[in-house]
Amino acid sequence: MRLPVLLLDLDGVLVKDKALNPFEDTVGFLQSIRTLGIPFRVVSNNSTRPPDKLLEELGKKGVELKKEEFISPLSILGDYLRAQGIKRVFFIGMPVVEEYIRTLGFEVAQDYMVDTVVIGQDRNLDFNKLKIATSAVFLKGAKLIPINLSRIVKDDDGLYFPGAGSIAMAIAHACKYDKALPNLGKPSEEFIRYALEGLRGSEVYLVSDDIYTDLVGAKELGIKTVFMTTGKYKKEELSKANFTPDLVFDSLSELLDYLYKAVSS
Numbered sequence: 001m002r003l004p005v006l007l008l009d010l011d012g013v014l015v016k017d018k019a020l021n022p023f024e025d026t027v028g029f030l031q032s033i034r035t036l037g038i039p040f041r042v043v044s045n046n047s048t049r050p051p052d053k054l055l056e057e058l059g060k061k062g063v064e065l066k067k068e069e070f071i072s073p074l075s076i077l078g079d080y081l082r083a084q085g086i087k088r089v090f091f092i093g094m095p096v097v098e099e100y101i102r103t104l105g106f107e108v109a110q111d112y113m114v115d116t117v118v119i120g121q122d123r124n125l126d127f128n129k130l131k132i133a134t135s136a137v138f139l140k141g142a143k144l145i146p147i148n149l150s151r152i153v154k155d156d157d158g159l160y161f162p163g164a165g166s167i168a169m170a171i172a173h174a175c176k177y178d179k180a181l182p183n184l185g186k187p188s189e190e191f192i193r194y195a196l197e198g199l200r201g202s203e204v205y206l207v208s209d210d211i212y213t214d215l216v217g218a219k220e221l222g223i224k225t226v227f228m229t230t231g232k233y234k235k236e237e238l239s240k241a242n243f244t245p246d247l248v249f250d251s252l253s254e255l256l257d258y259l260y261k262a263v264s265s
Contacts, residue, residue, distance in 0.1 A: 012232055013208060040069070087115055094122060118147065119147065186218075211237055230252075
């Protein structure tokens with residue numbers, strides 16, 4: 001029996017919106033792959049909540065995940081900042097994540113005299129935050145560290161807004177910042193390596209609705225790509241992106257049918 005390893009995106013694959021409401025077949029899908037013995041991790045670039053908070057909220061929606069089954073960029077942020085010698089941070093993002101960064105042992109300042117600017121998704125982003133962040137990089141030489149390199153994010157009303165990666169790139173452009181922006185989220189090599197720790201299988205599949213942020217990068221790493229049409233992009237976007245995934249499915253139930261056949265062959 002050949003067992004694939006699944007890296008399952010959260011938004012647009014297991015849940016349908018920012019309120020973490022699961023698709024109708026999500027719970028059954030997770031139960032089935034556990035029964036089949038298929039190793040998996042749920043991987044998310046979500047930068048609005050710490051991992052334990054997300055797991056708690058998912059559990060309330062009926063999606064039960066163990067701590068080790070879920071990975072987000074915030075899972076590795078602390079180790080990354082410590083390795084960079086960071087102590088004082090200016091943060092663009094949600095208050096609950098700001099508090100989480102403090103619990104990791106870092107000082108979160110409200111001025112530009114910092115070692116780094118950490119950027120997550122911020123639904124209260126304003127001129128003052130952008131001014132402090134830009135000044136930190138331009139005047140103080142602070143490092144720019146986006147929590148992920150997401151380019152664009154779909155909101156619950158069907159409209160779109162720039163992801164953390166786009167905000168970081170805008171500040172980098174303004175400051176002529178010449179260092180490479182790190183990618184702590186999927187599908188960076190560091191993130192994927194962290195997510196696969198302890199998992200064994202024949203091939204790794206990244207299952208995602210995001211062609212640009214996830215699947216293109218995964219293919220470059222030699223990972224099998226599974227495009228789900230249940231999220232922000234439809235099939236027509238594949239031709240616009242000039243990208244051909246290994247597999248395309250319109251639901252988790254379709255993916256499960258494929259997996260049943262794969263593990264029994």
